[in-house]
Amino acid sequence: MATTPATAVRDTELREHPRRDPSEGTEPADDFGGRLVPVTVTANELIAPNLRRLTLSSPEFRELELTGPDEFFGLLMPQQGHDFEPFDTAGRNIRAAVAEIDEAVRPGLRWYTVRHLRQDEGEIDVDVVMHDDHPGPGASWVSQVRPGATAGVWLCNAIWIRHAERPLFVADPSAVPALLTVLEFTDDHHTDDLSRYHVVVVAHSPDDLESGLAEDWSDRVASLQIIYTTPGMESEAVATHLREAAENGHPSAAVEYVWASGEVGMTKTVRGIAVDEWNVDTAFVDWVAYWIEGRPRP
Ligand SMILES: Cc1cc2nc3c(=O)[nH]c(=O)nc-3n(C[C@H](O)[C@H](O)[C@H](O)COP(=O)(O)OP(=O)(O)OC[C@H]3O[C@@H](n4cnc5c(N)ncnc54)[C@H](O)[C@@H]3O)c2cc1C
Incomplete structure (x- = not known):
């Protein structure tokens, strides 16, 4: 199984909290880094009875460097029957930007972790827990989405750093x-x-x-x-x-x-x-x- 290559994390010492550089894209107005990448779903596989692995593809991922191994992102999921339409995020908080979109076409937003990055293929994998009792927009979308569907990825940053020895x-x-x-x-x-x-x-x-x-x-x-x-x-x-x-x-x-x-x-x-x-x-x-x-x- 392909995993995130060693070169995909920009600072491997990771002694300080990593932040995505605003100059890479839109100036973020919140704590969450910020760059909106339109993606296409290329695979959706059940890797355990309650766990789905979604593969998301974008040419931008060929150049992507993660700020740390546990980088998280906002997954923007279009409503059923709609494609993902990129929207203006310039200088805005992503939640506020989403809230301003007409409710009839407003995408869902949930947070996930980049499980693997394959720069050569321009792909990331994300593993999503299925919680069938009260699925919510994230688990519902992931449970049924097929290859070819479109979505958005709001790039954020990693959380873990090498704080201490033990x-x-x-x-x-x-x-x-x-x-x-x-x-x-x-x-x-x-x-x-x-x-x-x-x-x-x-x-x-x-x-x-x-x-x-x-x-x-x-x-x-x-x-x-x-x-x-x-x-x-x-x-x-x-x-x-x-x-x-x-x-x-x-x-x-x-x-x-x-x-x-x-x-x-x-x-x-x-x-x-x-x-x-x-x-x-x-x-x-x-x-x-x-x-x-x-x-x-x-
Ligand atoms: C930084 C970060 C990284 C994350 N990375 C991942 C990841 O890689 N994979 C992943 O699966 N999740 C991850 N999560 C958690 C995920 O964002 C939440 O589980 C989210 O609530 C799922 O959205 P939903 O629309 O399915 O459910 P929601 O609409 O948020 O909630 C609906 C109902 O489902 C319940 N619920 C939500 N999540 C779970 C759960 N996991 N188990 C049981 N019940 C649940 C809630 O209590 C609520 O009753 C991450 C969250 C953060 C903040």
């Missing part, structure tokens, strides 16, 4: 694509760091995850734990796991940096334990609400 990563299935990009990037550029990484993944079943997570990485990182729990119990399951690790003196509870991404309640729980119970400096905790239980995440 990191802990906590991810749910929505953040496992980002986690895997970080592990693969580290393997490419800083292989020795991997042996100090602690990883905790919380999911409902293996159906939500790209295959090979445990098989490929368990022996390469300091520790990797996949916790399976029932829906709604993710925060409790992670909290129990982390507190037990601390009680048992496990090194995953003696870390300098914490990256927690996924459902907002779960990420807040991890942050609380890291800061209040383990005394990790708040500046060394990156927690990102990828989605919100019971609410849309536009």
Whole structure:
């Protein structure tokens, strides 16, 4: 399987938060980098029972350099029966620009991670979790979109940086694509760091995850734990796991940096334990609400 080539990330040291350079395109008026790229869907594959891999193509991706491995972007999805129509984003916040489009043709906007970039083919892959109970515009669109369909990609920037020697990563299935990009990037550029990484993944079943997570990485990182729990119990399951690790003196509870991404309640729980119970400096905790239980995440 093709992965993001080593050359596709512009600063491989990544000691500072990366930002997309505004001079590359439209001057951004918000925190989210900013450049709108019209794309064509070239593949939509079910890679696990609850996970779809979408391939998006644009000649602009031949020149694209990522700001970091877990670069995220806004996916602009046209309404059913419509093609994606590029719109004016100059100097604007992307959400405001979308809100000004006539409701009848307004595209949906949701946030995803570049799982792979293949500059030679001008393609990116994005892995999208299917959550069938309340799909929302993102999961609904991805579940049925076919090759040949058009969409927009609002390029943003990466989040993770190489903060510290001993990191802990906590991810749910929505953040496992980002986690895997970080592990693969580290393997490419800083292989020795991997042996100090602690990883905790919380999911409902293996159906939500790209295959090979445990098989490929368990022996390469300091520790990797996949916790399976029932829906709604993710925060409790992670909290129990982390507190037990601390009680048992496990090194995953003696870390300098914490990256927690996924459902907002779960990420807040991890942050609380890291800061209040383990005394990790708040500046060394990156927690990102990828989605919100019971609410849309536009
Ligand atoms: C920086 C960033 C990177 C992200 N990268 C990815 C990625 O690579 N792959 C990916 O799949 N997601 C990713 N996400 C999360 C994704 O944006 C959210 O899951 C988003 O809510 C999906 O939109 P939707 O239209 O399907 O559902 P929404 O309209 O936002 O929500 C509808 C309902 O579905 C529920 N819901 C939303 N997401 C999930 C979920 N994952 N599991 C269970 N229930 C859910 C909500 O609680 C709500 O009740 C990322 C988010 C951010 C901020």
